[in-house]
Amino acid sequence: MTDFLANLSLGFSVAFVPTNLVLAFLGCLVGTLVGVLPGVGPLATIAMLLPITFGVDPVGALIMLAGIYYGAQYGGSTTAILVNMPGEASSVVTALDGHQMAKQGRAGVALAIAAIGSFFAGTVATLLIALLAAPLTRVALVFGPTEYFSLMVVGLVFAVVLASGSVLKAIAMILLGVLLSLVGTDLETGEERMTFGLSMLSDGIDFTILAMGIFGIAEIMRNLTQTDNRDVIRQHIGRLLPDKEDFRSSCRPVLRGTALGAILGILPGSGAVLAPFASYALEKKLAEQPGRFGRGAIEGVAGPESANNAAAQTSFIPLLTLGIPPNAVMALMIGAMTIHGIVPGPQVMTKNPAMFWGMIASMWVGNLMLLVINLPLVGIWVRLLKVPYRLMFPAILMFCCIGIYSINSLPTDVMLIALFGFVGFALIRMGFEPAPMLLGFVLGRLLEENLRRALSISRGSPATFLEHPISASLLMVAAVLIVLAMLPSIRRGRDTAFTE
């Protein structure tokens, strides 16, 4: 307990240094902005701002980058609710019910509940990290490659279960995403895989390019061919403050989402992406009328939003303790740490306690700032969104082009987003949802690494995944989930067949 207090006070003493406060605020503000502006994600932003942080000390730099990350979570929820365009993979779920609420004129309530839930979850997660960081590091260390692999399989299966449309197509998209992540030089043998002999591909497919192509450019194309479906809300935001009824129906989802998110965030390899999906599934399961979900159920916003924020925070644990990035943004954070001379791993907590705890404390501070930035200023964000789409998409396109170009100064990168944009558009036309593909892509390399390590230890026997108890139970969960996902889709398929 004394440890807990000492760590927290150390953290807050670092976080309240004026420069760090300013950097946290800047990070949150920029994060919200890029989260709100569709087509510019935290990934490109962090990549762009990385060179600027060289002049700042490592703690401040990481505080600002972290601020961009969770600021974008907030901003991403805002666009998910108002434009049905999730800024981040973690707010995909928010779009389902949040946008429906916005269409019913309850955008203000959805935004407020998302912010309040996120703030609550952020607070709890911060305390939880301070309390559990050390013991949890030891638990996480028990996970071997076998368990990691199975854990990631569960994460991917969750993405399948929650993807809209055909389960089979979602599975195919995940497989394709993992396959794409394997393009490039094999780290173990140095052999080039599936590169067609192109030197451009020997480093693999750039995640930023793929993501911008598929979520930036392809999305524009999709919106242009489905004019009736593009969704900048025309209704009023409505009142901002949720009423008693809203609070009553969302308070349990917030609590459950927080718990779920905190736990899933700690587990390496899943992070903030998985948590909101899981929370949504849980809320839908527990709801008295599951049919309301997808039609503007406030629980479908409150739970996942709390979950993604809790997970975003606790996912720093695997990053700081094991050096495992749960998502692409965290992978960039690892890059930032290395540039600043900090080797991610278990030694961070003991060698750089000021940085570790300072970052965690600054997250709470940042969450408080975000509450202030987001709710009173929501009018500004909304005004940004009321610009007609015919003027929006050229701007998105321009930001994408500049963002991609500025990362490597390569015109070919810009051309590639056009290519991936077209591929994404073609996939959408064939009924594939691109989101699961991106998740598969993010986890792909790590998945393979662990698979190969596990198989090397077991001398090539795949049975190892069933012989390890933790891994076996994780795979069991995955199998059950797949079966459950298949069943209702069969039923739904029958229903539509009958009505036709």
Add this chain to the structure above:
Amino acid sequence: MKTDRPTSNSKARLLPIIQDQNFAAGLLLVAIAISAYALTRDLARPSNGVGPATLPEWLSLALGVSGAALLTAAIYKPGVRFERAMLRGPALIILAVLMFASTIRGVSFAGVSIPGLGLLFAGPVAIMISGYASPDVRFDQLLGLALGLTAFCMLLFGDLLNLPIPILPQPLVDLLPASWSAKADLRLSAAALGAAAVLILVAWPNSTRRSST
């Protein structure tokens, strides 16, 4: 704009299967599976059986199975039919991105060389081309946006954030007095663009009348 919808059974039987969404999807997956399998054929296979080819092989097998399942589904059960998409929008978007890519720094490809025009020209060009992807484009607004947004981006990315992105074409830099700094050049041209944008939006004939209707 027509949307995809399930076809009624009797009609679907008569449709060429090529128009079935699942059929195309299945074909694509099978093609990807086969090429991935072929591309990883010559990778090292260590004696314990775990190597760089292991996961790609599993994946291509699984993709092939998924593709076959979709094909089967398309043959036995009519699915969603492809409607011909309007290709003008996507084509213009791609053209806009390609134009940006090839004019920002200049490229030479197959004997044709495009000079580097910098953000000052690449930006408006990309915006003007892409703007026509929307059916309800309005020239005056789009032109205003193209100039104004480019000015904004020049100041934000070039001046404030110092991103390594070419702003002005070299001939223009040569025209401006050599004693001026690069930043001064940038700010001056951004101001000129911004002023032009304001002028267009305010003074374009009919623009106010049309936007009010």
